[in-house]
Amino acid sequence: MDHLDRLEAESIYILREAYKHFGKLGMLWSIGKDSTVMLWLAEKAFFGNCPFPLIHVDTTHKIPEMIKFRDEVAKKYDLNLIVNTNWDALNAGMGPHKGRLECCKALKTDGLQQVVDKYKFEGLIVGVRRDEEGSRSKERVFSERNSDSEWDYTDQPPELWDQFKTEFKKGNHIRVHPLLGWTELDIWEYIRRENIPVVSLYFSKNGKRYRSLGCAPCTSPIDSNASTLDEIIEELKNTNETERSGRAQDKADPHALEKLRKHGYM
Numbered sequence: 001m002d003h004l005d006r007l008e009a010e011s012i013y014i015l016r017e018a019y020k021h022f023g024k025l026g027m028l029w030s031i032g033k034d035s036t037v038m039l040w041l042a043e044k045a046f047f048g049n050c051p052f053p054l055i056h057v058d059t060t061h062k063i064p065e066m067i068k069f070r071d072e073v074a075k076k077y078d079l080n081l082i083v084n085t086n087w088d089a090l091n092a093g094m095g096p097h098k099g100r101l102e103c104c105k106a107l108k109t110d111g112l113q114q115v116v117d118k119y120k121f122e123g124l125i126v127g128v129r130r131d132e133e134g135s136r137s138k139e140r141v142f143s144e145r146n147s148d149s150e151w152d153y154t155d156q157p158p159e160l161w162d163q164f165k166t167e168f169k170k171g172n173h174i175r176v177h178p179l180l181g182w183t184e185l186d187i188w189e190y191i192r193r194e195n196i197p198v199v200s201l202y203f204s205k206n207g208k209r210y211r212s213l214g215c216a217p218c219t220s221p222i223d224s225n226a227s228t229l230d231e232i233i234e235e236l237k238n239t240n241e242t243e244r245s246g247r248a249q250d251k252a253d254p255h256a257l258e259k260l261r262k263h264g265y266m
Helices: 005-023 033-045 066-078 087-091 100-119 133-137 184-194 229-238 249-250 257-263
Strands: 026-029 055-056 081-084 123-125 143-147 173-176
Touching: 005 033, 005 123, 005 184, 026 033, 026 100, 033 143, 033 184, 055 100, 055 184, 087 100, 184 229
Parallel strands: 026 055, 026 123, 055 081, 123 173
Antiparallel strands: 143 173
């Protein structure tokens, strides 16, 4: 068993444990590389049939190629896809011009909570990785939130020797993180090995490519000539730039994601 085999087996184990121990679960699909790998792993874990509805919180500010890819993949694999937009906030004038954190809170966090409330999800499966951003390093594989999806990052039980806590207070909300131990390089090497389809924005065009995907007004491409999987992997092995260097909300406040995640952000 090589490194990728071990990561794959751990993630499949986590997905099956979540399915066994928790109630109604949804899987977040941002259309990015991580959540697309997570979908691939779920299909493997359950023999070609993902048992979880996929949730995409559409802010209406996504890059058009992302929405096109979403719809094509959902149709090809006959996915149970829930798309939700916080139209109340948008109709009230919410947008990036109101402030990056305010916009993310209204269009993403509140938009996600609308889905949780409407469909009565008891937990969400999320494709975050510890190496991507500081607040995510505080997460656990099975991470407890209160009934409003709020996260107390100062009170996280240890998960030693892969002994996961699966009993939580009734009414609380659970986040499941099957990719927590993966790195960005692991993700791309697994995509190459498994031939997983990903949105074309990750590949260089005219000397630019996206390394991390989000809303169009808040996400910038990086300078890069990596137009193939092999070139992306080689580039990652030789870069000192952070993965989220093109994300505007991180620049607005170095603790932006921790503040957002405390209140229910992905």
